[in-house]
Amino acid sequence: MLRAPHRLLGLGLAVGLAARPAVGAELRDLYFGEALYHAYQGQYFDALQRLDAELAQYRGLDEPGLDTLHYHINGAEFSVGDFELNYRMHQRAGRAIKAVLEGAVDEAVRNEAAFRLARIQFQKDQLDDALHALARIEGTVPGEIQDDVEFLRANIYLATGRPAEAVTVLEELRSDESLAGFVAYNLGIALLQDGRSQEAIEQLDQAGQLPAGDHAALAIRDKSNLVLGSMLFEAADFERAKQALDRVRLEGPFSNQALLRAGWAEASAAQYDRALVPWNILADREPTDVAVQEAMLAVPHAYASLNVPGRAALMYGRALELFSNQIERVDASIGSIREGRFLDALIREESRQDQDWVIRLRSLPDAPETYYLMELMASHDFQTALQNYLDLEDLRSKLLAWSTGLDAFDDIIRLRGQNYEPLLPEVDAQFRELDSRIRLRFEQRKHLGDRLQAMLTAPRPEYLATADEQIAGARIALIEQQLGDSDRPASLALRQRAARLRGALTWRLETEYPERLTAAHEHLNELNAHVEALTRQYDSFVRTRQAATHSYVGYEAQIERLRERAGDALERVDSLMARQGHMIETVAIQQLEARRERLVAQQTQARYAVADSYDRASRVQAGPEGR
Amino acid sequence: MARRDRITITLAIVLCLGSAYGWAQQDDQQQQQMKGLDEEVQAIKSDVLGMAEELSRLEEKLLFPSGTQVAVFIALAKGDPMRLDAVRLQIDGQLVAHYIYSFKELEALRKGGVQRIYVGNVTTGDHQLEVLVDGKVEGGADFSRTEHFAFRKEVKPKLVGLTLAGPESGNTPIALGEW
Numbered sequence: 001m002l003r004a005p006h007r008l009l010g011l012g013l014a015v016g017l018a019a020r021p022a023v024g025a026e027l028r029d030l031y032f033g034e035a036l037y038h039a040y041q042g043q044y045f046d047a048l049q050r051l052d053a054e055l056a057q058y059r060g061l062d063e064p065g066l067d068t069l070h071y072h073i074n075g076a077e078f079s080v081g082d083f084e085l086n087y088r089m090h091q092r093a094g095r096a097i098k099a100v101l102e103g104a105v106d107e108a109v110r111n112e113a114a115f116r117l118a119r120i121q122f123q124k125d126q127l128d129d130a131l132h133a134l135a136r137i138e139g140t141v142p143g144e145i146q147d148d149v150e151f152l153r154a155n156i157y158l159a160t161g162r163p164a165e166a167v168t169v170l171e172e173l174r175s176d177e178s179l180a181g182f183v184a185y186n187l188g189i190a191l192l193q194d195g196r197s198q199e200a201i202e203q204l205d206q207a208g209q210l211p212a213g214d215h216a217a218l219a220i221r222d223k224s225n226l227v228l229g230s231m232l233f234e235a236a237d238f239e240r241a242k243q244a245l246d247r248v249r250l251e252g253p254f255s256n257q258a259l260l261r262a263g264w265a266e267a268s269a270a271q272y273d274r275a276l277v278p279w280n281i282l283a284d285r286e287p288t289d290v291a292v293q294e295a296m297l298a299v300p301h302a303y304a305s306l307n308v309p310g311r312a313a314l315m316y317g318r319a320l321e322l323f324s325n326q327i328e329r330v331d332a333s334i335g336s337i338r339e340g341r342f343l344d345a346l347i348r349e350e351s352r353q354d355q356d357w358v359i360r361l362r363s364l365p366d367a368p369e370t371y372y373l374m375e376l377m378a379s380h381d382f383q384t385a386l387q388n389y390l391d392l393e394d395l396r397s398k399l400l401a402w403s404t405g406l407d408a409f410d411d412i413i414r415l416r417g418q419n420y421e422p423l424l425p426e427v428d429a430q431f432r433e434l435d436s437r438i439r440l441r442f443e444q445r446k447h448l449g450d451r452l453q454a455m456l457t458a459p460r461p462e463y464l465a466t467a468d469e470q471i472a473g474a475r476i477a478l479i480e481q482q483l484g485d486s487d488r489p490a491s492l493a494l495r496q497r498a499a500r501l502r503g504a505l506t507w508r509l510e511t512e513y514p515e516r517l518t519a520a521h522e523h524l525n526e527l528n529a530h531v532e533a534l535t536r537q538y539d540s541f542v543r544t545r546q547a548a549t550h551s552y553v554g555y556e557a558q559i560e561r562l563r564e565r566a567g568d569a570l571e572r573v574d575s576l577m578a579r580q581g582h583m584i585e586t587v588a589i590q591q592l593e594a595r596r597e598r599l600v601a602q603q604t605q606a607r608y609a610v611a612d613s614y615d616r617a618s619r620v621q622a623g624p625e626g627r
Numbered sequence: 628m629a630r631r632d633r634i635t636i637t638l639a640i641v642l643c644l645g646s647a648y649g650w651a652q653q654d655d656q657q658q659q660q661m662k663g664l665d666e667e668v669q670a671i672k673s674d675v676l677g678m679a680e681e682l683s684r685l686e687e688k689l690l691f692p693s694g695t696q697v698a699v700f701i702a703l704a705k706g707d708p709m710r711l712d713a714v715r716l717q718i719d720g721q722l723v724a725h726y727i728y729s730f731k732e733l734e735a736l737r738k739g740g741v742q743r744i745y746v747g748n749v750t751t752g753d754h755q756l757e758v759l760v761d762g763k764v765e766g767g768a769d770f771s772r773t774e775h776f777a778f779r780k781e782v783k784p785k786l787v788g789l790t791l792a793g794p795e796s797g798n799t800p801i802a803l804g805e806w
Binding site for chain 2: 027030033034036037038039040041042045048049052053056087088089090091092381384385388391392395398399402405409412413540543544547550551555558559562565566569572573576579580583586587
């Protein structure tokens, strides 16, 4: 009985403090949301792949504060740990959270990181480290995790054999409604471990009557009643034991055990007729279940005790038949496992579509290897081994798919090369010519811009003369040159006329200078729009040209390296699968052989009991003289 | 109570509680082997995750370069009770995605997960996105909504987020967000 509470403790924590991804009120990073989408479906490999990539990208940024992941960075670091733990990567789990803990973060975030690290370490069975992490919590603790922190602390105390301290902590948590069932149950266990049996019974009695809404709370309530019923039964308090066991739901995961024990509680009080009620319910259930098989013997035992030997003989006969059938099934299971069909059945894709796949596997037609799977799954280590095997199978599928994908990449690269290589030299030649013309125009535009800028401080009206004015100015200059310095009256008159013309031209240039300068700037600005469009087109072309090269050049080495890595990993996965599979088969066969031995013992017991019951029935039928 | 009965009862309880009965019989060597295997499995998981990350980067570079990449994401409005059945997307009149949701996927969306429903390539410039949503309202009646959006593809990757809501929620049935 001492082992039971420690084993049962797992549920109290696993459900009560199930690792949940940390996401703030409003999701701002779509890729973080995508990682959560996969995690919520139990696809932790995909979730980790996405989040690892996001975090690596974030850490490589010059200004991470501008990235959308920045809003969720602590939640993302926390989630990585949760995903790793759920993906059974205990060795890696916690590294990211440690980084948060060591970083420059505010007190509340650091405390949450310490809590999450402690929770991971607790689940990794690193209990001292978990306590050490909790000891780092000081100051402000986020309200939503305050009770979770204390609940975890109590669980660590329990797991480290400090039940008195666990009791103290759990007493303080009684008011937390969300943890009510788990706190009540664990408090009962803590009291039991602390040697306070009477208080433990009272506490479990309360835990077994708490209102429960969801599936987890109902399950922990059932477990409280089952443990309480067993304790009271051992204390020979059969009436109260029966009351507790009767509170266990008929359809819950603990109902078979509860029905069996409820029957024994009645039988122990010599209430055999009442014992038949739960046992008969049980006897009609799944015949591979240990409790059901036990009930097959218990039912005729009750009839025999009620002095109905004929009925007892009949029921022992049924039990005998069931045990024979079950021995055949166990033999078939063992044979099928030896032929390797157990592992084949486990990795059937269609059988793992929902969370009840283990239950459905048992009822697969013509699959004897899976009949006793539920029994095997009751062991945590077997589940881990099985999950590892399934994970390896998933990895194997991925690696095979990637190998095909890498071949496809090779094809893409080859085809792109075949397409671009004949085209690009001609395109490049045309581009070089265009490029030199574009650069010339850009230079001219820059020159004009510089000149206009200079004219703002040093006016040069002649620069803004129109073509006609420039021609006119040139002609005036030529006339002036031809007239020279002659003193002849005709020349003087002509020079005066030329001077008037130059004056008129200068007047116009000087007086219209501001308007012309403004117009020139406006024209230059209009040109800017065209220059910008040209620049965009130019940049777009350069990018497209680069993209064309990048689409097929420089991948060979990387692809070859990835192909080699995938090949090596595939070999390792195959080898690990073979070893893991062999281990699962060995353990499964060991367990089934033990189960077979038990069935054979029950069969022998039933055989003798049948004979005994028939004798007794015959004597009853023969009357007093026949005895 | 007869002594034999008590023994039977005690045995029954011990057997009932001993659910890990077979496993407990393993020898230490087997346990050690199991532990060693578990560590090797963890190591290969880590290696394959590293490869997956590199492969994903390579795939993105080769198939969806940033200059042309467009990705469309689906989220559900917080607390919306509608049951999303299917989403269909057309970009510039071309059907690019038609997705039918399983129960698990719907639950993941309801919890706040975001699905990348489509990733593809478009040229820089303006594009049209048509979104058709099929689902059921809380009472079980069918509903269908179609919305048209315009988006502009720049040089960087274009991320389009669509938040869906049922007709009874009071939220915009299909809201576009851009990142």
